Amino acid sequence: MNLELLESFGQNYPEEADGTLDCISMALTCTFNRWGTLLAVGCNDGRIVIWDFLTRGIAKIISAHIHPVCSLSWSRDGHKLVSASTDNIVSQWDVLTGDCDQRFRFPSPILKLQYHPRDMDKVLVCPMKSAPVLLTLSDSKHVVLPVDDDSDLNVVAAFDRRGEYIYTGNAKGKILVLNTNTQDLVASFRVTTGTSNTTAIKSIEFARKGSCFLINTADRIIRVYDGREILTCGRDGEPEPMQKLQDLVNRTPWKRCCFSGDGEYIVAGSARQHALYIWEKSIGNLVKILHGTRGELLLDVAWHPVRPIIASISSGVVSIWAQNQVENWSAFAPDFKELDENVEYEERESEFDIEDEDKSEPEQTGADAAEDEEVDVTSVDPIPAFCSSDEELEDYKALLYLPIAPEVEDPEENPFGPPPDAAGQNATPDDGSAHSGPGDKKQRQPSSDGGPPKKKIRTTTIELQGVPNDEVHPLLGVKGDSKSKKKAAGRPKGSKGKDKDSPFRPKVCRDRAEGLVGTPGSLVAAAYKQHEVQEGRYGSTPPQFEARLISFLG
Numbered sequence: 428m429n430l431e432l433l434e435s436f437g438q439n440y441p442e443e444a445d446g447t448l449d450c451i452s453m454a455l456t457c458t459f460n461r462w463g464t465l466l467a468v469g470c471n472d473g474r475i476v477i478w479d480f481l482t483r484g485i486a487k488i489i490s491a492h493i494h495p496v497c498s499l500s501w502s503r504d505g506h507k508l509v510s511a512s513t514d515n516i517v518s519q520w521d522v523l524t525g526d527c528d529q530r531f532r533f534p535s536p537i538l539k540l541q542y543h544p545r546d547m548d549k550v551l552v553c554p555m556k557s558a559p560v561l562l563t564l565s566d567s568k569h570v571v572l573p574v575d576d577d578s579d580l581n582v583v584a585a586f587d588r589r590g591e592y593i594y595t596g597n598a599k600g601k602i603l604v605l606n607t608n609t610q611d612l613v614a615s616f617r618v619t620t621g622t623s624n625t626t627a628i629k630s631i632e633f634a635r636k637g638s639c640f641l642i643n644t645a646d647r648i649i650r651v652y653d654g655r656e657i658l659t660c661g662r663d664g665e666p667e668p669m670q671k672l673q674d675l676v677n678r679t680p681w682k683r684c685c686f687s688g689d690g691e692y693i694v695a696g697s698a699r700q701h702a703l704y705i706w707e708k709s710i711g712n713l714v715k716i717l718h719g720t721r722g723e724l725l726l727d728v729a730w731h732p733v734r735p736i737i738a739s740i741s742s743g744v745v746s747i748w749a750q751n752q753v754e755n756w757s758a759f760a761p762d763f764k765e766l767d768e769n770v771e772y773e774e775r776e777s778e779f780d781i782e783d784e785d786k787s788e789p790e791q792t793g794a795d796a797a798e799d800e801e802v803d804v805t806s807v808d809p810i811p812a813f814c815s816s817d818e819e820l821e822d823y824k825a826l827l828y829l830p831i832a833p834e835v836e837d838p839e840e841n842p843f844g845p846p847p848d849a850a851g852q853n854a855t856p857d858d859g860s861a862h863s864g865p866g867d868k869k870q871r872q873p874s875s876d877g878g879p880p881k882k883k884i885r886t887t888t889i890e891l892q893g894v895p896n897d898e899v900h901p902l903l904g905v906k907g908d909s910k911s912k913k914k915a916a917g918r919p920k921g922s923k924g925k926d927k928d929s930p931f932r933p934k935v936c937r938d939r940a941e942g943l944v945g946t947p948g949s950l951v952a953a954a955y956k957q958h959e960v961q962e963g964r965y966g967s968t969p970p971q972f973e974a975r976l977i978s979f980l981g
Contacts, residue, residue, distance in 0.1 A: 439735045440692050440705050440715055445749035448483065450476040453743030455902060456727045460501045462813055463688075463732040464827045465522075467508060468745055469496025475510060477522065477829060478745075480731075486829040489525045491518060497902050500542045500550070505826035509550055511537035513900040517552060519564060522826060530886040531562065531569075536900035539583065539630075543607070544590040551584055551593065555901075557894045559584035559595055561607075567887040572610055575601045580894075585631040587654060588638070589815075596628025596642065604657060614657050616664045620646050630683070634690035635732060639669065639708065641693060643684045648673045649695055651708060670711040674704065683728040687735070694737055696728040701741040703728065703748065717748050733813070 448454075452470035459466055465486065466478040473492035476485055492512035500509050507528070508520045517531040517540060536555045543549035550562040557580055561570045572595060574582055581598040592613060593605045604614040620626050627645040634640065638654040650668040660666050672693060673679075682698040692714070693706045701719030706712065719725075723741040730737050737748040759765075 439687065439689065440694075440750075441717065441735050441737050441748035442715065442751050443748065444717075444719075445736075445747045446483070447747065448478055448738075448745040450474075450485075450743075450745070452476075454726075454740045454745050455495055455743075456497060456499055457729050457738050457740055457745055458499045458501060459729055459732055459738070460505045460826075461503060461732060462505070462825070462827055463734060463736075465501075465505065465829065466729075466738060466745075467499050467501065468740075469499050469510060471495040471743070473512060475499065475508070475520070479828065479831070481828075484831070486831055487522070487525060489520060491520065491527070492516060495902060497900060498537060498540050500540055502542050502547045503544060504547065504822055504824055506824075507542075507547060509540055509542060511540050511552070513903055515554075517550070517562070519550075522829070527884050529564065529567065530884055531567070532886060532888045533560075534889070534891050534894045534896050535898045538901075541586055544586055544588060546590060549590075549607075551586055553582065553584050554891065554894065555898050556580050557891050558582055559593070560889065560891070561593070561610075562889075567885070569889055570610060571891065572605060573603070573612070575599075575603055575615070581627070583628055583630055585633060585640075587640070588633050588635065592654075592658075594631050594640070596631055598627040600625035600628060600644070602628065602631075602642070602657075612662065614660060614664060615662050616657065616660065616666055618642060618644055618650065620648075629681075632685050634686040635688055636690040639686070639690060641684055641686070643681050643695075645680075647678055647680050649681060649684055649693065651693070670706075670708060672704075672706050672711060672713075679704070682725050685728060685730050687730050688732045692730075694728060694730055696725040696739060698725070701725050701739070701746075703737060703739060719746055 448466075448468070450468050450470055452472045452474055454468045454470055454476075456469040457466055459480070464480055466480045468476045468478065469491075470476060473490065473494055473496060475489040475491045475496060477487040477489070478484065479486040491510050492514070494512045494514040494516075496510050497513050498511040502508070506522055508522050509517060510520065511517045513536060515533045515536055517533065517537060519528040519530075520526070521528060531552075533552070533554050535557055537552060538555055539553040541551045543551070548563055548565050550564060552560045552562055554560060557571075558574045559572045559582055561572060563569070572584065572593065574580065574595065575597055576599065579597045579599055582595050584593055584595040586593055586607070590607055593607055595603045595605065596618075600618040602616050602618065603612060605611065606613055618626060618628065626648075628642060629645060630643045632641050632643070633654075639651055640654055642650045642652065644650065649670075649672040651670040651672070652666060652668050656666050657664065672695070674697075679702075680698040681695045684693065684695040686693055686708075691708055693708055695704045695706075696702070697704070700721070701723040702725070703715075703717040703719075704713060705715040705717070707714050717737070719739065719741055726740040728737065728739045735750055739746050739748065
């Protein structure tokens with residue numbers, strides 16, 4: 428479908444809630460690919476759930492980490508995905524196969540990671556209490572970026588739109604602009620609160636189009652700058668922000684901020700509640716406030732790259748915000764006009780004549796001339812929304828969609844697969860390869876005999892001087908996090924009924940005798956261990972025992 432036809436005339440920001448995406452596990456972070464066709468969601472059980480955003484269905488589940496996933500980033504062509512977990516591990520994944528290409532182990536927790544916008548071989552990593560690190564994936568080397576003050580290592584960093592420069596900001600409000608290739612200092616300035624007082628930099632975000640970027644600071648003000656002015660001012664410059672955005676009434680601190688796909692709007696998520704504030708960048712006026720469920724805390728916000736859609740995460744569920752679509756199925760002639768009231772019609776003199784005597788001879792410039800033109804129906808024009816300003820063609824090797832494999836109801840009874848005893852012997856979980864959960868039965872099947880052995884994943888330990896090893900990730904120490912972890916299995920209130928029978932939704936089972944509540948997998952594990960099921964009594968494998976136990980529990 429033509430993207431130009433999807434854009435409404437007038438406002439280009441969401442107005443209301445448009446359903447939820449329930450990943451079964453608690454969602455912690457999310458990010459769209461470059462085209463907005465796939466949404467990757469990192470969960471607290473270490474899984475990465477990839478959603479097909481057009482069908483709103485799960486396209487792939489990758490059991491990536493043992494600990495919660497805290498940051499995700501897509502490569503430019505969409506074939507690769509890098510993830511960070513709270514146990515200081517950074518992994519690169521092949522999206523099509525779900526295999527891990529390589530891992531990096533850091534001494535401290537990872538706050539953020541980002542792929543280079545143009546070079547798939549470089550990843551920017553922001554460890555806690557450390558200077559930012561630029562990883563080179565091909566040779567597993569790393570470069571520690573220079574900082575303004577060695578005593579202040581609370582540094583955030585981000586690539587600019589094309590990856591030519593890296594912007595870093597510290598807790599004293601100092602912004603450094605570094606050349607990506609040479610790490611030389613190109614420009615710098617300090618963010619002040621109107622006086623000589625400085626404020627800590629919480630995050631730096633760039634627009635997908637244009638040269639603007641925003642800085643979220645601890646003084647609860649979002650400042651929007653023009654990157655070209657920053658480079659013109661040079662070192663120790665004093666650029667003025669284009670806009671200062673804030674909530675003057677409630678003095679709301681901001682958890683997460685980002686630009687719209689066209690760079691014309693800015694959304695900021697409140698750190699106190701599930702509320703999204705949307706401003707128009709050119710004027711700086713607040714155009715919309717979107718309120719989620721009261722009492723929930725916001726974790727992450729992502730704006731769709733090409734459409735006015737926002738994804739936000741709170742209480743482990745991804746909420747979708749979109750425009751109110753008014754359906755109008757009526758069809759009229761092209762020159763038909765709908766009238767609100769009766770209008771007196773004046774008839775032309777020759778309107779109902781069989782032949783118009785006063786009509787002049789048409790020139791050969793209208794419809795007859797158009798018939799002689801040859802219409803090109805074979806060539807495909809690139810979609811402007813998918814191309815950068817310095818590109819003329821789309822990336823035809825890009826991964827826009829994922830093929831969805833059919834669900835196998837009873838994998839142990841599959842006549843073409845391995846025997847059941849082989850499934851039982853090879854059912855040991857392995858981090859990065861084994862999939863768990865009710866929606867991953869097909870992933871638990873081992874490869875057939877004679878298949879290629881799995882390659883050993885290369886793990887590189889990154890040594891950083893002077894970085895403490897006992898730091899705890901902020902996600903693990905957030906106040907009120909214990910409440911949100913008590914999320915009931917299944918879909919929360921307010922979700923759409925059509926997703927009620929989703930195969931990825933865990934069924935809650937209740938043991939009538941002992942009152943145990945949980946998912947089938949957890950109940951089976953507990954009962955299997957408690958009764959010490961002997962081989963031959965309930966079958967030789969846990970899956971067969973699982974089926975018998977579930978049928979017994981009803």
